[in-house]
Amino acid sequence: MKVKKTKQERKDFLYGLLFASPWILGFLAFSVYPLLSSLYYSFTEFNAVTAPKWVGLENFIDVFRDPLVWKSLRNTLFMAFVSTPINLMVALLLACIVVRNFKGRGFVRTAFFLPSVIPMVAATMVWIWMFDPTYGYINNVLALFGISGPSWLLDARFTKWALVLMGTWNTGTTMLVCMAALQSVPQSYYESAEIDGAGVVKRFFYVTLPCVAHVIVYQAILSIINAFQYFQQVYIIVTANAGVKGGSAAGGPENSILMYPLYIFHNAFTYLKMGKASAMAWLLFLVVAVLTVVMTKVTKKVTEDAGGE
């Protein structure tokens, strides 16, 4: 049965709308309008300045036929499904360390978290120096163990692994979330497990991990979605390496770190193919949307299994 709103309720609603109007207008102007515009542009030939020309599905066909689109997608998937688990493991390990009681715990926590507050641009520039094949810290440390380090950012076999290494440095936020989850595990579980004769390893795999699984899965989802927006670090690296690569900074050696968002950027602002870039962006949106739905269902299942809601 439809309940008729009173005059006061209608008035309250209007006031509410008025108060929210700055945000609503901003949302319409800066989110909805660009979103719909890009959908329209994806069916046009458009260089961002002159009038768009309708070309139907041509941009989408071009996207599917372009080998670099697939290469950039593979690179992005690598970051999503290789870098993410490694980062989570590192974050969980760090959380396990800092959650314990020991002298200087506050300092260690701060030290592990600090990289997360450093601007990505500055951090990436520092990493470029650290990856220097001759004078970089990474290769100097490897040399202490008798290993001759590679040219991290010049050898296509190592460029993505360099990004993975960079990612592990920046896991402070995830570490904090894991730490909070670890602290919420009831101490009685550990005591019971200990009485049953479980050692440290067994307590971790049979008590800790199941209790924090839902948090890890949630973090995994966020990280995977973020990986599909991986841009800043590679943009800085390829720009810094422009001198090496000949001034045409596109995607690093053999386009080995050409991430999907970077290729969208190049199409939009370097090649002035805004239509193709829009088509690529919409395909990315669809992929991320499907992934989000799947992973949300997975989280729900894991949370239910863990006894949550």
Added chain:
Amino acid sequence: MKKKLVGTLFVLGMAALSATGCSSSESTATSAAPAAGENSAAEEANTTEAPASGEDVQVVTFWYNNTGDEAKVYEEAIAAYNASQSKYKVEGLSVTDAQKLIVSMSSNEAPDVIKTGNQSIIQYTKNGLLQSVQEYVDAESFDTSVFSEQSVEANRIDGDLYALPLDAYTIQMFYNKTILEEIGYTEPPETMEEMYEMAVKATKLDANGNIDVLGYPLFPYASARQELIYGFGGRWWDENSKPTPLNEGVLDSLTMNVAYRNEFGGKALDGFIGTANTNRYTEQDMFFQGKQLFRLDGSWLPTMMENFGSDVDWGITLIPGTEEHPEYRGSARFETDSIAIPIMAKCKEGAWDFTKWLCSGDGAKIIDLGTGNLPALKSLYDDPDVMAVPGFPEFIEALELGKGVQYPQMSDYDEYMNLVNATLDSIYAGNEEPEAALQALYEQSKDFE
């Protein structure tokens, strides 16, 4: 009733405040910074003060893509122009982010004049973003022969001039005289074959197999992709701007590059090149430190070496040709920094007036001397101040040979170069033989326009 009125006024006030807050960023030239790169704030510190607006004075906005000391040189030129006449006032802004320029053009907020490389001039023109300056040239019978022929051609697209050249840019070969003498030579090479022989003799490895002295000029790779190929008569495109990766000279050059890589190891070379790139144009630059026998670079290198106090005894010579084709000697890329007027400029007359002054008046000399770039104006070729700059006489002599290789008039140029670079990476990494890789490149790029 009173309560209702107060409530309504409050809500409207909130909305107005919010709207006012959102629009404040566009109020002055210095605060307009949409979607720029990370360092835009620093770049934009290099701006001229907005002039006091007089009744008849028209403001001309000018964006140049230089920063730091070079930006100061542009500001100096702008101040000189503003002092030279009273009809227009130029406001300068340092914008190195090409994305910002595109965004400004798309939102009808483009500057009246831009300074950019001639490759961008070609790309922007192909996309309909620039005003042809041909009509101004014709209307005023402006004499373009004051510029070198190459520099005018660099800015002519489909028969019309779209920008005036501000300065010129080419590459020649620097060499370390001390290393050359150590390996038993008194004169630099004139052919690629001689250069290779010297390079192999000069290359030194340390105890760990790392390259200590690089003989062959594989750094910067940009030169390996261009000048080393031009010296063999190779070209990545033909006179119709169609891709030509199967060109014989390209293959010959790559074969020599690969031979050198195989001789000393790709890993050792990448190690040297990686470090060289990190330290390029710093005090630790490999050439400045005496760790490169040959270096293919621009006219600014001697001034930089002087500023960094490098004690390397250097010389300049033309890019070598080949034994079979000595006439290829001296072939190198030719580019210009150019001044153009966007199609949506609001003050085109003022823009043209400033463009003329900057490129052909006193402005060109201020810019050339201040930035270390070569002149496009022929009258500056024998100017005593210009000739006093270290390296300029040799570079001007090279320019006068007229062997510059121009950019193609290809709208897909950037995409093509991306594929070329990826192909070279693959060849150098030993993943593909040059012939097969170039054939694959041809297949990928044959439809580029």
